[in-house]
Amino acid sequence: MDSNNIWFKVIVGVILVGYMAFIFYQSLKGGIAYKKQFENFKNSHKHYETVVDGAYWVWVMVAMAVLAFILMLMAPKLAKDGQTYYYYLAYGCIGLVFLGLSIDSYTHRRIYLTEEGFFFDDTYYRYRMIANYEFKNGIVTRNCTVLMSNRDKIVVTKKIGELLQTKQKEFKKAKKERRK
Structure with missing residues (x-):
């Protein structure tokens, strides 16, 4: 042709x-x-x-x-x-x-962080909904898949994934302190 x-x-x-x-x-x-x-x-x-x-x-x-x-x-x-x-x-x-x-x-x-959760893409997630983190440290791919308890998966940068992990730990610690 x-x-x-x-x-x-x-x-x-x-x-x-x-x-x-x-x-x-x-x-x-x-x-x-x-x-x-x-x-x-x-x-x-x-x-x-x-x-x-x-x-x-x-x-x-x-x-x-x-x-x-x-x-x-x-x-x-x-x-x-x-x-x-x-x-x-x-x-x-x-x-x-x-x-x-x-x-x-x-x-x-x-990402927008609050005391109880975060807003990413077009959804607000609570820290208590986070089930697990999967970090990928390849040469090209350096990101984090955040697995939620409702089976949602969000992919964020490694830096944001580490920050979410820290914020989730702070949230759990503050929750324990309130219960005492």
Whole structure:
């Protein structure tokens, strides 16, 4: 099949843009849910501590998205022999993916701690719901899976996982002190 065939271009474009738009939509939907639930959390918890691990990742992802969109605009100068369409398509899709990743980085690299629990992603969890921690210390993967008693699993950064462990111990200690 000839790559300059108009139907081939349309099919490839629809598939790629559709899939990338779906990925971006999922990230955007998660970001909107996060914002809405965070407002509810702020209204019901006046005193909370914000912990952000790796806020620079949000800015790195936004910068990469901007770079991809700039390269998309430069496609006529970069492309050879009628391949401009594919350059537009590729850089536009890459830009959408990086925008989605920036939203995901924002929501998954911050946690809000209270005396009795924490708000992560779009849910408030109590320390007493935590069943176990599974730390992964690989070369690439350095995170913590927090297993909840209701069978939920949340994946946080290693630093946040260690902080949750500490806060849970403090919560249990304070609970023992209140019982005396």
